[in-house]
Amino acid sequence: MKQQLTLSNKRPKTITILGKTYQLPIYLPDATLGVVRGLSSSQVSQTGIQGVVINTYHLMTTPGTEVLDAVGGIKKFMNWQGLTASDSGGFQLFSLIHKNPKLGKIIDDGVVLYSGEKQQKKTLFTPENSIQVQFSIQSDIKICLDDFSPIDASPKRLKESVERTISWAKRCKIEFEKQCKIHGFTKENRPLLLAVIQGQRDYDLRRYCGEELAKIGFDGYGLGGWPFDEAGNFDYEMCRVNAEASPSEALRFALGIGSPENIVQLRAMGYDIFDCVLPTRDARHQRLYTFAKDPKTIDFSKDEKWYEYLYIGRGLLATDHSPVSSWCDCETCSNYSRAYLHHLFQVKDNLAFSLATTHNLHFYAKLMELLQKKSEI
Numbered sequence: 001m002k003q004q005l006t007l008s009n010k011r012p013k014t015i016t017i018l019g020k021t022y023q024l025p026i027y028l029p030d031a032t033l034g035v036v037r038g039l040s041s042s043q044v045s046q047t048g049i050q051g052v053v054i055n056t057y058h059l060m061t062t063p064g065t066e067v068l069d070a071v072g073g074i075k076k077f078m079n080w081q082g083l084t085a086s087d088s089g090g091f092q093l094f095s096l097i098h099k100n101p102k103l104g105k106i107i108d109d110g111v112v113l114y115s116g117e118k119q120q121k122k123t124l125f126t127p128e129n130s131i132q133v134q135f136s137i138q139s140d141i142k143i144c145l146d147d148f149s150p151i152d153a154s155p156k157r158l159k160e161s162v163e164r165t166i167s168w169a170k171r172c173k174i175e176f177e178k179q180c181k182i183h184g185f186t187k188e189n190r191p192l193l194l195a196v197i198q199g200q201r202d203y204d205l206r207r208y209c210g211e212e213l214a215k216i217g218f219d220g221y222g223l224g225g226w227p228f229d230e231a232g233n234f235d236y237e238m239c240r241v242n243a244e245a246s247p248s249e250a251l252r253f254a255l256g257i258g259s260p261e262n263i264v265q266l267r268a269m270g271y272d273i274f275d276c277v278l279p280t281r282d283a284r285h286q287r288l289y290t291f292a293k294d295p296k297t298i299d300f301s302k303d304e305k306w307y308e309y310l311y312i313g314r315g316l317l318a319t320d321h322s323p324v325s326s327w328c329d330c331e332t333c334s335n336y337s338r339a340y341l342h343h344l345f346q347v348k349d350n351l352a353f354s355l356a357t358t359h360n361l362h363f364y365a366k367l368m369e370l371l372q373k374k375s376e377i
């Protein structure tokens, strides 16, 4: 179902964090380990991308907080001038435990991890730890550790996950304020802290979670849970309930979303920040995004096809000397043909990944630009 792209006047159009202003909406590709795979930070910046998401759990493991503290945070480490958001590290831990319950368990204190030969070594990762590591990372946007409930969770487990998410968010806020003092941040000039709303498809529970988190007070609220229904269809209704469950003046972060179509629809619901692996992962799998018409003429409220996929590995393209997209002025489209990119994938050269990723990120950056203009109306 199409959403009307009419935004509430209360939606923020820009966000200023630590002295730097960013236009909204903003899309953040994954730089999980402190790198957008295959691209240097300056190459990422040249695509028009304004920010990246990095992964707290992975960075805590490698290079570790000692290295990050010594260098002065991830931005300096990867020489990145744009926005950085760090996740809480929770999602990786829960996926790990969900796949193999022998590796750990979730308790009220935090996440217990078992390691060593007979899983005899125990380590506890708490909401406080998550915030402390995010201060070592020195990200602009930090996210509270939440209890992610699997899609097949029982009502009892779902309720438990929501209560724990609220209680952990309280602890994260206390630790965040403590760390802000330690690092000399003032109330007016400090990083942002976002909480995540859980509750899956129990909408009363999701609304309750949003209300309780709003009482604690955060700079923004994230879309928690799995946004697909049992049949694998994208669940716009859940996203809408989640948006309505968060205070209208706060930032809304659509965690892990999404396809270009998802982003357009969720922007209409007032989501401001998106992060997703799709454009970078698709690029490595030879799937490129192109506008179906001149982007200046796209009307998102019309039911028309405005983007399509180009499968660069298709044999037909071996002799196609046109650029990937005639509507694109990225580094790849300005300098190379479809045939050359097809050839690079054929010979499995790393340049294929870099050029394809560059193009897809530029497409997402351009999409944000179109939506930002829409917000100005």
Ligand SMILES: [Zn+2]
Pocket (backbone or CB within 6 Å): 324, 325, 328, 329, 330, 331, 332, 333, 334, 358, 359, 360, 362
């Ligand atoms: Zn391009």
